[in-house]
Amino acid sequence: MMKQTILTTAIALASGLAIHTAAQAANDEPISPIKPPASINLGMVELGKKLYFDPRLSKSGIMSCNTCHNLSMGGTDNIPTSVGDKWQQGPINAPTVLNSSLNLAQFWDGRAADLKAQAGGPIANPGEMAFTHTLAINVLESIPAYVREFKLVFGKDKIDIDQVTLAIAEFEKTLVTPNSRFDQWLLGNKSALTKQEQEGYALFKDSGCVACHNGEAVGGNSFQKMGLVEPYKTTATAEGRAGVTGKDADRFNFKVPTLRNVEMTYPYFHDGAANTLTEAVDIMGRLQLGKKFTKDENAKIVAFLKTLTGDQPTFTLPILPPSADATPRPTPFK
Amino acid sequence: MMKQTILTTAIALASGLAIHTAAQAANDEPISPIKPPASINLGMVELGKKLYFDPRLSKSGIMSCNTCHNLSMGGTDNIPTSVGDKWQQGPINAPTVLNSSLNLAQFWDGRAADLKAQAGGPIANPGEMAFTHTLAINVLESIPAYVREFKLVFGKDKIDIDQVTLAIAEFEKTLVTPNSRFDQWLLGNKSALTKQEQEGYALFKDSGCVACHNGEAVGGNSFQKMGLVEPYKTTATAEGRAGVTGKDADRFNFKVPTLRNVEMTYPYFHDGAANTLTEAVDIMGRLQLGKKFTKDENAKIVAFLKTLTGDQPTFTLPILPPSADATPRPTPFK
Numbered sequence: 001m002m003k004q005t006i007l008t009t010a011i012a013l014a015s016g017l018a019i020h021t022a023a024q025a026a027n028d029e030p031i032s033p034i035k036p037p038a039s040i041n042l043g044m045v046e047l048g049k050k051l052y053f054d055p056r057l058s059k060s061g062i063m064s065c066n067t068c069h070n071l072s073m074g075g076t077d078n079i080p081t082s083v084g085d086k087w088q089q090g091p092i093n094a095p096t097v098l099n100s101s102l103n104l105a106q107f108w109d110g111r112a113a114d115l116k117a118q119a120g121g122p123i124a125n126p127g128e129m130a131f132t133h134t135l136a137i138n139v140l141e142s143i144p145a146y147v148r149e150f151k152l153v154f155g156k157d158k159i160d161i162d163q164v165t166l167a168i169a170e171f172e173k174t175l176v177t178p179n180s181r182f183d184q185w186l187l188g189n190k191s192a193l194t195k196q197e198q199e200g201y202a203l204f205k206d207s208g209c210v211a212c213h214n215g216e217a218v219g220g221n222s223f224q225k226m227g228l229v230e231p232y233k234t235t236a237t238a239e240g241r242a243g244v245t246g247k248d249a250d251r252f253n254f255k256v257p258t259l260r261n262v263e264m265t266y267p268y269f270h271d272g273a274a275n276t277l278t279e280a281v282d283i284m285g286r287l288q289l290g291k292k293f294t295k296d297e298n299a300k301i302v303a304f305l306k307t308l309t310g311d312q313p314t315f316t317l318p319i320l321p322p323s324a325d326a327t328p329r330p331t332p333f334k
Numbered sequence: 335m336m337k338q339t340i341l342t343t344a345i346a347l348a349s350g351l352a353i354h355t356a357a358q359a360a361n362d363e364p365i366s367p368i369k370p371p372a373s374i375n376l377g378m379v380e381l382g383k384k385l386y387f388d389p390r391l392s393k394s395g396i397m398s399c400n401t402c403h404n405l406s407m408g409g410t411d412n413i414p415t416s417v418g419d420k421w422q423q424g425p426i427n428a429p430t431v432l433n434s435s436l437n438l439a440q441f442w443d444g445r446a447a448d449l450k451a452q453a454g455g456p457i458a459n460p461g462e463m464a465f466t467h468t469l470a471i472n473v474l475e476s477i478p479a480y481v482r483e484f485k486l487v488f489g490k491d492k493i494d495i496d497q498v499t500l501a502i503a504e505f506e507k508t509l510v511t512p513n514s515r516f517d518q519w520l521l522g523n524k525s526a527l528t529k530q531e532q533e534g535y536a537l538f539k540d541s542g543c544v545a546c547h548n549g550e551a552v553g554g555n556s557f558q559k560m561g562l563v564e565p566y567k568t569t570a571t572a573e574g575r576a577g578v579t580g581k582d583a584d585r586f587n588f589k590v591p592t593l594r595n596v597e598m599t600y601p602y603f604h605d606g607a608a609n610t611l612t613e614a615v616d617i618m619g620r621l622q623l624g625k626k627f628t629k630d631e632n633a634k635i636v637a638f639l640k641t642l643t644g645d646q647p648t649f650t651l652p653i654l655p656p657s658a659d660a661t662p663r664p665t666p667f668k
Contacts, residue, residue, distance in 0.1 A: 053406050061413045062401065072387050072654045079395045083666050087421040264656045267663070276659040312653045319646045320406045322598045325610040329601070332417050 030205065030214040033183040034099060034260065034310055037173050043153045048171030050149075050318045051164060057136045058129035060085055061330020065122070065168065069097040071313055074264025075175065080272030081236075085130035092238050093272035096265045098313075099258050101173045102217040108254045108270045110223060111244045115169035120161060133161040139328055140164070145321030177261055177310030185307070193307055200304025203297055208289050218259040218308060226252045226270065229290035232283075236271035263306045277302045364539065364548040367517040368433060368594065368644055371507050377487045382505030384483075384652045385498060391470045392463035394419055395664020399456070399502065403431040405647055408598025409509065414606030415570075419464035426572050427606035430599045432647070433592050435507045436551040442588045442604045444557060445578045449503035454495060467495040473662055474498070479655030511595055511644030519641070527641055534638030537631055542623050551592040552642060560586045560604065563624035566617075570605035597640045611636045 051057065055064040068082040068090075069075050075098035077083075082090035092108055100106065106118035122128040123136055140146045140159050150159045153167065182201075184192035193201070204210055213219045223241050226232045232252065241253035254270050268274040274283060281301050285291045293301065323329075385391065389398040402416040402424075403409050409430035411417075416424035426442055434440065440452035456462040457470055474480045474493050484493045487501065516535075518526035527535070538544055547553045557575050560566045566586065575587035588604050602608040608617060615635050619625045627635065657663075 055404075055407075055411075060417065062411055062417050067396065070389075072652055073389075074656065077396060078390075078657065079664055079666050083394065083396050087666075089667050266657065275663060278659065314650055316648055317651050318406055322408065323412065323600065325612065329609060330413055332413050332421075333423050 029186060030210045031182070031186065031218055032216050033186050034102075034176050034178040034180070034216055036178055037101070037176060040174060041153075041170055044167050044170040045174055046318075047149050047153050048167035048169070049315065050146075050320055051168050052171050053318050054320050056139050056320075056323070056327075056330065057123050057131060057164075058085065059131045059135075059330065060129075060332035062332060063129050065097075065119075068094040068122070068128075071097070071175070074098060074261050074312075075100075076265045078266060080267050082128070084125070084127045088127045090127060091236065092270050093267065095255075095257060096261065097172055097175055098265075099176050099217050099220070099260045101176065102215070102258070103220040103255065104222065105255065108238065109241050109244050110255050115172050116162075116165045119165035119168040119172075133164075135328065136164065137161060139323075142324055142327040143321050144324060149321075175313050177312060180260070180308050180310035182304070182307040183310065194303070196300055197303045197307050200300035200302070201307075203293075203301050204304055207285065207291055207293070207297075207301075209284070209301070212256045212288075213259050219256040220258040222256050223250070223253045224256050224288075226254050226287075228288045230287045232269075232287055234269075234271045234273060236273075238270055240270070259305060259308055261309050261312075263309050277305055281305075363520060364544045365516070365520065365552050366550050367520050368436075368510050368512040368514070368550055370512055371435070371510060374508060375487075375504055378501050378504040379508055380652075381483050381487050382501035382503070383649065384480075384654055385502050386505050387652050388654050390473050390654075390657070390661075390664065391457050391465060391498075392419065393465045393469075393664065394463075394666035396666060397463050399431075399453075402428040402456070402462075405431070405509070408432060408595045408646075409434075410599045412600060414601050416462070418459070418461045422461045424461060425570065426604050427601065429591060430595065431506055431509055432599075433510050433551050433554070433594045435510065436549070436592070437554040437589065438556065439589065442572065443575050443578050444589050449506050450496075450499045453499035453502040453506075469662065470498065471495060473657075476658055476661040477655050478658060483655075509647050511646060514594070514642050514644035516638070516641040517644065528637070530634055531637045531641050534634035534636070535641075537627075537635050538638055541619065541625055541627070541631075541635075543618070543635070546590045546622075547593050551594055553590040553592040553594075556590050557584070557587045558590050558622075560588050560621075562622045564621045566603075566621055568603075568605045568607060570607075572604055574604070593639060593642055595643050595646075597643050611639055615639075 052065040055062050055067070057064065063085065068077045070077055075096035077094050081092060082094045084090055095108060101115060104110065106112035106115060107121070112118040112121060120133060123131050124133055137159055140150070147159065150163055151157065154163050156163070181192045181197075204213075212222060212224050215221050226240070239251050241250035242248060244250075262268075262277065266275060266277075268277070268280040269283075274280040278298055281298050282293060285293045285298075386399040389396050389401070391398065397419065402411045404411055409432035411428050415426060416428045418424055429442060435449060438444065440446035440449060441455070446452040446455060454467060457465050458467055471493055474484070481493065484497055485491065488497050490497070515526045515531075538547075546556060546558050549555050560574070573585050575584035576582060578584075596602075596611065600609060600611070602611070602614040603617075608614040612632055615632050616627060619627045619632075
């Protein structure tokens with residue numbers, strides 16, 4: 001990483017250019033268009049799609065990845081904190097799975113390095129799907145059609161949790177949302193945004209929102225303190241990045257959420273306390289930037305944010321292979 | 335109905351033919367092939383598909399029709415009795431939505447005359463989606479994209495629950511599963527079934543299973559007593575048809591379930607007590623027919639039953655229009 005940075009720097013200096021990404025070079029903007037994934041294993045995607053929708057990876061037999069990261073609803077569940085096994089209340093807002101491959105790390109506190117590491121978490125979390133990796137593998141191993149498909153994709157006789165999380169992660173890599181109106185504008189269609197939306201984008205940049213919400217995902221690439229200028233009041237107990245690093249300085253540091261498809265990913269913040277974009281923009285302005293947006297400014301920024309909704313993932317609902325006689329049965333009420 | 339029967343009889347007698355349906359005439363079998371729906375309103379189907387997948391029709395915001403009638407899993411939830419709002423345990427096994435348009439009535443006790451009448455039930459059932467029709471309409475009316483789509487489809491300015499249930503029912507009419515191997519065989523492809531499967535079908539007919547499980551859906555067209563020869567032992571409290579008719583003679587009378595896609599719709603019976611087809615065939619033989627199938631006979635019948643899996647519904651996962659600022663928010667934990 002360091003080596004590559006040095007090399008890039010050297011090339012940039014040599015050619016007399018400022019350092020920026022290819023997309024930035026094209027339009028000189030702090031936000032770059034979402035790109036379709038460039039290298040995808042399709043067999044793994046098809047398998048991962050089934051697993052993503054398969055509630056047999058939960059103890060109850062009724063919760064799948066799609067329960068809380070619903071692909072009909074912006075990759076979220078649109079409630080403040082999720083419902084887990086036996087209707088337990090989750091401690092934090094379910095982040096969107098859309099464009100999550102672009103995050104520097106997964107979960108609000110970044111405790112998973114990548115999508116593969118994340119995918120195993122909820123399955124075995126007693127407050128979420130409440131299963132174990134061993135039991136999940138037992139279920140999959142008992143279903144002949146899964147055994148065959150894993151063998152086809154991974155070339156091994158045994159299914160293991162690494163294959164499961166790798167396949168789910170590969171499917172999730174396809175869940176990017178290109179072609180938003182904002183991206184069309186970035187790519188040269190200057191009539192893709194209204195005057196109000198362009199003014200909103202100018203405000204978004206000039207006010208400093210873009211300091212954290214930048215790049216391809218308009219966020220997701222840094223940890224920042226929630227309540228920088230003014231403390232954030234919440235009843236949520238999540239302490240953020242400090243739980244991972246053990247450093248007191250990281251308390252209330254959370255991964256900056258992506259603003260892609262933000263119109264669909266309400267409610268907002270790690271505690272899901274803000275129901276509307278108007279509310280969220282107001283709070284962010286005051287707490288993070290020490291700035292009180294006027295009603296007109298707020299409306300312009302919200303109008304801009306709504307242009308970040310891209311093409312939603314389009315695919316056929318997967319049909320899951322049925323359980324066999326020997327498949328362990330779910331236990332929703334035990 | 336009576337008039338038509340008389341007319342048909344007259345024609346049949348006049349032409350010297352036995353009375354049977356067109357499909358039966360073609361192959362002289364008590365089971366006829368699933369036919370694709372002949373008259374469908376596509377705009378209504380697309381709207382109904384969204385509503386079928388929309389958890390905002392529930393109080394919690396996380397339960398949709400698809401939660402218990404999961405179209406990835408044979409139109410069922412594959413657990414003995416469903417999980418309702420706040421993890422309440424349902425009293426009865428969720429019947430498959432697949433081919434449900436062919437049922438003589440809906441629910442195990444037939445208390446809904448048709449799919450439209452059924453669709454409103456779970457939304458307002460305190461043990462299921464726990465919402466009210468009024469609150470559901472308030473949610474839909476607050477979402478501009480829904481308001482426009484309802485107007486497009488129904489041509490009215492206001493959304494009402496009849497439109498909601500009509501659209502869901504229209505979508506459900508598309509959820510038929512033609513082209514099973516058994517239907518291919520019925521339609522003339524004599525190599526579509528193995529010898530064992532054909533022997534299983536012969537046993538299915540000769541043993542009397544076909545007395546109740548017949549027609550296009552292989553069931554769904556009569557109410558019959560569960561435990562006819564021998565009483566059925568269950569801890570479930572459902573009393574069946576008697577709850578609708580008030581007649582003591584209808585106690586434990588349930589709608590005969592369809593056997594289409596039965597390999598996918600485990601566990602079996604109104605209490606979901608039978609986990610496997612082997613178990614279900616054994617119990618049915620003893621309790622309904624006074625017949626103990628040998629292991630070989632049972633295996634043959636099970637092999638036949640697995641040929642009833644048809645083409646599963648194929649469609650793109652619907653993307654739901656996002657809530658607006660004014661949309662009432664779900665209350666999963668209140």
